[in-house]
Amino acid sequence: MSRPPITGATLVAGVAGAPVRHSLSPLIHNAWLEAGGIDGIYVPFGPPADAFDSFVMGLRGGAVRGINVTLPFKEQALACATSASARAQAAAAANLLIFEPDGSIVADNTDGLGLLGAFAAQAPDFDVAAGPIAILGAGGAARGAVAALLQAGCPEVRIVNRTLAKAEALAGALGGPVRACELAAAAEAFAGVSAVINATSVGLDGKGVLDAPLEATPDTAVIMDMIYKPLVTPFLHWAQSLGRRTVDGLAMLIGQAAPSFEAFYGQPPPPGAHVRALALKALEP
Numbered sequence: 001m002s003r004p005p006i007t008g009a010t011l012v013a014g015v016a017g018a019p020v021r022h023s024l025s026p027l028i029h030n031a032w033l034e035a036g037g038i039d040g041i042y043v044p045f046g047p048p049a050d051a052f053d054s055f056v057m058g059l060r061g062g063a064v065r066g067i068n069v070t071l072p073f074k075e076q077a078l079a080c081a082t083s084a085s086a087r088a089q090a091a092a093a094a095n096l097l098i099f100e101p102d103g104s105i106v107a108d109n110t111d112g113l114g115l116l117g118a119f120a121a122q123a124p125d126f127d128v129a130a131g132p133i134a135i136l137g138a139g140g141a142a143r144g145a146v147a148a149l150l151q152a153g154c155p156e157v158r159i160v161n162r163t164l165a166k167a168e169a170l171a172g173a174l175g176g177p178v179r180a181c182e183l184a185a186a187a188e189a190f191a192g193v194s195a196v197i198n199a200t201s202v203g204l205d206g207k208g209v210l211d212a213p214l215e216a217t218p219d220t221a222v223i224m225d226m227i228y229k230p231l232v233t234p235f236l237h238w239a240q241s242l243g244r245r246t247v248d249g250l251a252m253l254i255g256q257a258a259p260s261f262e263a264f265y266g267q268p269p270p271p272g273a274h275v276r277a278l279a280l281k282a283l284e285p
């Protein structure tokens with residue numbers, strides 16, 4: 001199927017980031033639109049890094065249905081909104097803004113759904129409620145992940161961070177069964193976990209190797225990296241060499257895009273678009 005011609009009725013959505021040039025979201029959403037013959041379009045927006053608020057205010061009123069928001073604007077996106085879902089509030093960040101015709105802006109965060117969707121897609125028998133999960137990092141990405149895991153019934157989350165004070169602050173802010181641990185003592189934090197998730201920026205573009213003792217995880221642990229460029233980060237490569245099952249960041253990216261698509265275009269992504277294969281091709285050097 002192909003997309004109908006663009007008219008005044010075409011639903012417009014997009015993604016805002018700085019930089020936005022390398023975002024895979026336009027590729028994913030437009031492939032779904034085309035596969036479903038849906039009258040919509042999805043475009044990249046690159047507002048100046050210091051002018052996100054005025055960019056968003058200019059979109060109010062519904063001419064643009066909504067936008068995804070990526071780095072470095074996720075916290076500002078939440079602050080701009082008229083109202084926010086519980087999961088956006090828990091994550092203290094929004095990756096999705098919907099512009100209502102009355103001028104209001106509704107914030108949501110589908111990154112947590114993306115994280116859970118990635119496990120469902122690549123480690124189908126993994127049960128988030130089955131045991132403790134360790135998260136590496138204590139920044140914005142880690143916060144969203146911890147909130148989503150607690151919401152999904154994880155019995156204990158261990159935030160493992162280079163700077164212990166930041167892990168403690170995040171654990172305190174989120175409350176619940178969350179422990180803070182120093183990266184230097186990660187072996188202890190990895191004992192008995194069902195999964196380890198890298199939510200740091202280490203390994204992006206193949207730079208750096210996270211000094212985390214994955215050999216201290218049980219053989220059955222699933223190792224996930226939120227980074228998708230490269231698809232197999234040094235962290236995942238190491239996990240695979242230890243024989244651990246792995247989940248990649250591209251599955252999370254596609255997992256967060258699906259509920260965003262439904263919010264923009266009023267229907268779930270159609271089957272048959274092969275967006276993972278398209279994204280993998282786009283990631284090739």
Ligand code: ATR
Binds near residue numbers: 136139141142208211
């Ligand atoms: P984001 O909001 O995208 O999550 P961030 O707030 O900059 O990004 O957080 C980056 C995370 O990566 C932090 O947890 C950081 O650890 P510190 O709190 O100690 O700074 C972690 N990080 C970055 N470089 C690291 C490295 N070389 N080794 C270990 N952790 C690192």
